[in-house]
Amino acid sequence: MSAHHDYDDKKNGITRRHALECMVWAGTGVLWGMRAGVPVSLGMLGQAEAAKAAAGFTFMQISDSHIGFDKPANPHAIDTLKEAVGHIAALPQKPAFMLHTGDITHLSKPEQFDNAVQLIGQAGVDVHYVPGEHDIVDEATGKAYMDRFGQKAKGSGWYSFDQEGVHFVGLVNVANLKAGGLGFLGAEQLAWLDDDLKAIKDSTPVVVFAHIPLWSVYPEWGWGTDDAAQALILLKRFGSVTVLNGHIHQLMQKVEGNITFHTARSTAFPQPVPGTAPAPGPMKVDDDKLRGLLGIASITYNQGESTLAMTNTSLAEFK
Amino acid sequence: MRLWFLALVFSSLFVGFAMAEEVTIKIENFTFNPALVGVKPGTTVTWVNGDDIPHSVVENNKVFKSPPLDSGEKFSMVFTIAGEVNYFCGFHNHMTGKIIVQP
Numbered sequence: 001m002s003a004h005h006d007y008d009d010k011k012n013g014i015t016r017r018h019a020l021e022c023m024v025w026a027g028t029g030v031l032w033g034m035r036a037g038v039p040v041s042l043g044m045l046g047q048a049e050a051a052k053a054a055a056g057f058t059f060m061q062i063s064d065s066h067i068g069f070d071k072p073a074n075p076h077a078i079d080t081l082k083e084a085v086g087h088i089a090a091l092p093q094k095p096a097f098m099l100h101t102g103d104i105t106h107l108s109k110p111e112q113f114d115n116a117v118q119l120i121g122q123a124g125v126d127v128h129y130v131p132g133e134h135d136i137v138d139e140a141t142g143k144a145y146m147d148r149f150g151q152k153a154k155g156s157g158w159y160s161f162d163q164e165g166v167h168f169v170g171l172v173n174v175a176n177l178k179a180g181g182l183g184f185l186g187a188e189q190l191a192w193l194d195d196d197l198k199a200i201k202d203s204t205p206v207v208v209f210a211h212i213p214l215w216s217v218y219p220e221w222g223w224g225t226d227d228a229a230q231a232l233i234l235l236k237r238f239g240s241v242t243v244l245n246g247h248i249h250q251l252m253q254k255v256e257g258n259i260t261f262h263t264a265r266s267t268a269f270p271q272p273v274p275g276t277a278p279a280p281g282p283m284k285v286d287d288d289k290l291r292g293l294l295g296i297a298s299i300t301y302n303q304g305e306s307t308l309a310m311t312n313t314s315l316a317e318f319k
Numbered sequence: 320m321r322l323w324f325l326a327l328v329f330s331s332l333f334v335g336f337a338m339a340e341e342v343t344i345k346i347e348n349f350t351f352n353p354a355l356v357g358v359k360p361g362t363t364v365t366w367v368n369g370d371d372i373p374h375s376v377v378e379n380n381k382v383f384k385s386p387p388l389d390s391g392e393k394f395s396m397v398f399t400i401a402g403e404v405n406y407f408c409g410f411h412n413h414m415t416g417k418i419i420v421q422p
Contacts, residue, residue: 071371071390107373107387133410137375137387179379179407180415221349222413279348282371 056302057096057164060088060125061209063246064266066134067116068106073269073282074290077106080315081119084267084296087318088123095298096163098125101246101264102132102174102211108141113148131157132211132247133174142175158189160196166301167200169193171210173225183212183225190230197234205240205301205308213245215254215261218274223248235259240306242299248280250293251312262310265295291315343367344416346374346388346408351416358398358420365395375409376416384409 062084069077088098100120105112113135120127129149136142142156153159156175161168171193173183185193200206208214214231216224235241241259249266250273269282270293277283285293295314302309340362345352347369358364368374368388376385376394385394387410398404398420408414 073371107389134373137373137409138384177407177409177412179377179405179412181412219413222411279350279370281349 056300056305058093058298058300059163060095060098060123061101061244061264061297061299062088062098062120062267063101063211063264064103064132064249064268065100065116065120066103066106066266066268067119068109068112069268069282071269071282073284074294077268078115078119080291080294081116081267083291083315083318084294085120085123087313087315088125088296095125098123098127099168099170099209099244100127100129101209101244102130103134103246103266104129104132106134108135108137108144110144113144117148128161128168128170128209129157130170130172130210131174133177136175154192155186155189158192164301165303166205166207167197169196169206169208171208171214171231173210173212173214173228178226181226182216182219182222183210183214183228185225185227185231190227190234193231194234200238202237203239205242205306206235206238207242207244207299207308208235209244211245212247213252213261213263214243215256217248217252217263221274221280223274223280232256232259240308242308244297244299248274260307262297264297265293265312265314267294267296267315270294291318341365345369346414349374349408349411349414351406351408351414354416356416356418358418360399360401360420360422361397362420363395363397364418365393367391367393373410374414376406377409379405379407 065081066077067081074080088095104116131145136145136156146153146157150157156172158172159170171185171189173185176186177184212225213223214225214228239258243259243261245263248263249269249271250263251265252263254261270285271280272283292314295312298311300309340359342356342358342362342364344356344364344366346366349370366376368390371390373387373389375387378384383396388394398418401420401422404418404420406416
C-alpha cells in the first residue's frame with residue numbers, strides 16, 4: 001500500500017473537494033507520525049470544535065486497556081483506564097457510544113474481563129467491542145469472549161450496526177492466526193463482509209474497526225493484516241471510509257484513496273515507534289511522560305461531510 | 320529372577336539418565352532464541368519468556384500448544400520422535416521457530 005491518492009475519479013465518484021480533504025488529513029497524519037506521543041495538534045482540535053455546530057454525532061474510541069498488565073511500563077493499567085473512562089463520563093455532551101478496539105484484557109482471565117467491563121461501563125454509554133489477541137488466547141477464551149460480547153456477532157466476533165446514517169463494521173483479525181503471518185480475517189469473515197456491505201449505498205459513510213491495523217504499518221513487527229487488501233477492495237466503492245485500529249499503542253494515520261486509517265493510543269502502556277527499538281512491546285518511559293503517551297479518541301460525524309473529524313486526547317491533557 | 324529385574328530397572332534408569340538432554344530456548348525481544356535447534360530424541364526443550372509481554376508456543380498444526388507464558392514463565396516438551404517441529408507464537412504469529420529431532 002502507499003499513501004498516494006491512486007484512485008480513479010470516474011470509477012469512485014470522488015470529488016476534487018474530497019481529494020483535497022484527504023490531502024489535509026494526510027498532512028496531519030505526517031505531523032502525528034513525527035510527533036508520536038506529543039499532544040494533538042491545534043489544527044485537529046479546531047476541526048473538532050467546528051464540527052460541533054453541525055448535525056451529526058460523536059463517538060469515542062478506547063483501545064488496548066490490557067487489564068491485568070502490571071509490568072514496569074505501567075504497573076497500574078487499571079488506574080489509567082479509570083482516568084480515561086472518567087474523562088468520557090465527565091464530557092459535557094454525552095457521546096453516542098464507545099468503541100473498544102481490542103486487548104481489553106492482558107491474559108483473557110474472567111476476572112480481568114469483569115474488571116474491564118465494570119470499569120468501562122462507568123462511562124455510561126453503550127460499548128461495542130472487538131477482540132485483540134490478548135482477549136482470545138485459545139478455544140476456551142474465544143468461546144468465553146463470544147458468550148460475553150458476541151450476542152449480535154458472527155464467527156469469532158464480527159458484526160455491523162448503523163448509527164444515524166453511518167454504517168459501522170467490527171472485524172476480528174486476531175483469530176486463527178497462521179505461523180509466520182500477520183493479522184488474519186479469513187474467508188468466512190470476508191464473505192460475510194461482502195454480503196453485509198451489499199445493502200449499503202455508496203454514499204453511506206462506513207467506519208470499520210478492528211484490533212490489528214488493516215494496513216501494513218510495520219510487518220517486521222507483525223503490525224499489519226495479511227488479507228486486509230481483500231476487505232479494502234470491498235470498501236473501495238464507498239465515498240467515505242474510516243478505519244480505526246489499535247494494537248500498536250500509538251497514533252498513526254494514513255490516507256489511501258477514499259479510505260482514512262487511524263491507529264489509537266492505548267490506555268495501558270506505550271510501544272516504541274517502528275524501527276526505533278529492537279522489538280515492539282511495553283516501553284518504559286519516565287513516570288511524568290507516561291500519560292502523554294496514553295489516551296483516547298473522539299470521532300465526530302457531521303451530516304453531509306465526507307470525512308469524520310478525529311480528536312486524539314492524551315491522559316496528560318485531562319488534568 | 321529378582322536380581323535380573325533389579326538389573327533391568329537399573330539399566331533403564333541409567334540409559335534414561337544418559338539420554339535425558341535438556342535445551343532451553345529463550346523468548347526475548349519477540350524472537351525465539353535460538354530459532355533453530357537440533358536435538359536428540361528424548362530431549363526436553365524448555366521455553367522461557369524473558370519479555371514483558373505474554374508469548375506462547377504453538378505447533379504449526381496445533382499438535383501442541385502452551386498456555387500463555389507471562390514474563391518469566393516456562394513451558395517444556397519432551398521430543399521423542401525424529402522429525403521437524405515447526406512452531407510459532409500464538410500472540411505474535413510472525414515469531415517462528417524450528418526444532419529438528421534426529422538420533
